[in-house]
């Protein structure tokens with residue numbers, strides 16, 4: 001892979017302290033970070049103790065980077081192989097494992113006995129702490145066991161931000177939490193009794209936990225930071241922080257501490273705030289880098305080209321976030337620019353049960369194996385429990401699969417991968433299935449109270465964005481029972497209902513938007529909801545005009561008369577005939593019976609060509625013999641009533657053919673195309689040629705006659721306007737020259753002709769059209785039809801009246 005210019009510039013930038021690389025999903029941030037290591041190693045690591053550190057956020061990403069790295073090494077003749085071998089110079093680790101190392105060093109040095117707690121213990125101790133503190137803050141209703149999850153989250157946040165005194169907490173900007181501003185609930189207002197109470201709660205919680213010999217993850221980080229601070233000097237000459245938008249304040253401070261400033265050292269923050277999916281992250285919430293002591297003016301680089309996904313997937317993902325002001329108002333927001341790589345639009349499916357979703361996954365993955373390996377397919381869900389149950393379902397359906405375990409992720413094993421949305425960050429797969437995009441799951445309204453809604457929305461919107469932007473080629477999204485509002489808000493224009501089919505997913509149209517209502521007997525029926533959606537699809541997506549759709553179309557089956565829900569009709573040879581039959585069922589009621597019904601209607605009508613059956617969830621397209629097809633044909637121009645008069649003109653002057661079409665309702669609108677090249681020709685329609693009558697009339701001697709009928713032609717097609725006439729062909733004698741009965745020939749009035757010319761000749765006072773061939777004193781007049789014998793005449797007995805310079809026929 002060849003880096004683009006901006007990427008190469010970043011990789012090869014001379015180190016100069018702190019810098020930031022911000023970029024959109026798939027723009028090569030991680031790629032750049034990886035390549036930067038070997039550049040720094042080769043050019044800016046001269047001293048014995050020089051060490052380069054690449055920090056990633058989670059373990060799966062770490063495994064993935066190592067896997068990518070290995071691929072790079074294989075591709076580029078093992079140029080990068082040394083990277084993982086020379087552990088003394090380069091470390092690629094997760095932030096958590098690095099901080100854990102410092103934490104253990106800390107407790108060993110101070111001889112402390114503290115163990116990491118777990119969620120259950122945290123929660124138990126929090127309830128205890130609330131009981132201790134609650135009575136002191138009777139006005140703050142929020143300090144109550146029923147808000148224990150919220151309070152635990154806030155206490156964790158205080159620890160993650162290293163806020164050590166109540167005065168700082170009273171003042172701090174609580175981005176992402178309701179704070180009383182702009183009509184939001186007075187929840188975490190500055191200098192409030194509530195903030196004082198929460199701070200005391202945090203201290204009590206920490207004490208109670210410590211008494212039991214435990215500490216939280218965030219407290220461990222605080223101790224790791226203390227350990228790094230007391231060491232008094234950094235260890236790493238170059239620090240590269242991937243996904244830095246996800247780190248907490250303490251984690252960022254820690255990395256600053258272990259960074260060793262030298263004349264040639266560097267600390268590089270790689271970030272995309274659009275992908276900030278953790279509530280406790282510091283920079284991802286729009287806080288400036290100055291809040292961690294770095295001024296990034298003139299020190300940031302942008303990568304905006306998305307190389308990973310197709311234009312269709314990128315567009316759908318981007319519309320999800322483009323109207324979220326908390327995302328796009330962020331100073332570090334970068335609008336993606338698209339590379340010209342096209343593919344299938346994302347597919348959206350809705351299911352009424354989890355089992356149906358699993359059945360779909362099994363069937364679809366089996367079909368996908370024609371084009372993809374299992375290892376290239378990944379199923380992603382918000383919650384781990386969903387992943388686990390789907391994994392079981394797939395295995396019993398015979399699909400080899402495995403849950404991507406962060407520490408021992410094997411990206412090469414030929415098994416379909418399953419992973420949570422949080423863990424797929426930074427990774428990519430050719431095919432992604434985002435499943436269970438359900439109301440209540442994403443955004444998760446079960447864990448948070450209403451006041452938090454706005455913040456959770458944004459967070460989960462970004463999470464879905466991250467998931468969508470993991471797909472290289474194909475993206476599937478699905479919901480069970482109730483789709484998340486994120487799906488409902490999406491423009492269905494960007495989505496399709498199934499692979500290789502143009503049908504957009506079902507959407508309910510309000511009665512006021514219904515079409516063809518004069519043909520509907522019960523506007524309120526449940527079937528009508530599905531029928532109206534399909535009408536709109538046939539009209540908007542497939543291009544069939546509403547005028548050609550007939551509802552309740554009668555079909556005679558022996559003695560019985562049935563009525564098809566929608567018949568799409570077309571014009572064929574000037575006649576209206578049925579082309580597609582559509583059977584619709586009530587939403588989600590199944591299509592098995594309707595499929596049989598449709599087949600029998602197709603059989604009963606000998607003219608209809610295609611069928612479609614749907615209940616808004618499932619859809620089957622078929623041809624008239626019942627054979628299943630991926631899709632229905634779109635409407636073609638020839639299916640519509642003719643609005644143009646089309647003629648073919650053969651110009652005998654240069655033997656070129658032209659197609660000439662004139663609007664029926666405005667003969668001044670004429671379009672001429674060169675038949676051979678198919679290109680439009682810009683001729684000036686200037687010449688008015690009189691249409692005299694049929695060939696037998698010959699070409700008049702006098703030019704002063706006014707004729708009623710006139711043809712307008714380009715001047716390029718005639719020799720001289722005043723000498724040109726048009727005649728209608730009456731016989732078939734020139735048939736092999738392509739001139740048939742009814743065609744119109746354009747004649748230039750002249751008395752002479754050359755060998756091979758088609759002429760209008762007068763013989764015995766009658767005009768005839770023949771091919772001219774002089775033979776000494778006589779002339780041979782030939783027909784282009786073996787039925788007619790050549791006519792030999794003496795020169796003086798033949799009068800040449802004109803030469804045919806072109807002819808026109810109806811198309």
Ligand SMILES: Nc1ncnc2c1ncn2[C@@H]1O[C@H](COP(=O)(O)OP(=O)(O)OP(=O)(O)O)[C@@H](O)[C@H]1O
Pocket residue numbers: 001002003004007023024025026027028029030031032272275307308425426427428469
């Ligand atoms: N210059 C390039 N030419 C072709 N492909 C590229 C280029 N740069 C990156 N890619 C490819 O684009 C994909 C995304 O790259 P990478 O994972 O580094 O992006 P990222 O910015 O870290 O993405 P994200 O933030 O979404 O995880 C990878 O498959 C990578 O190989």
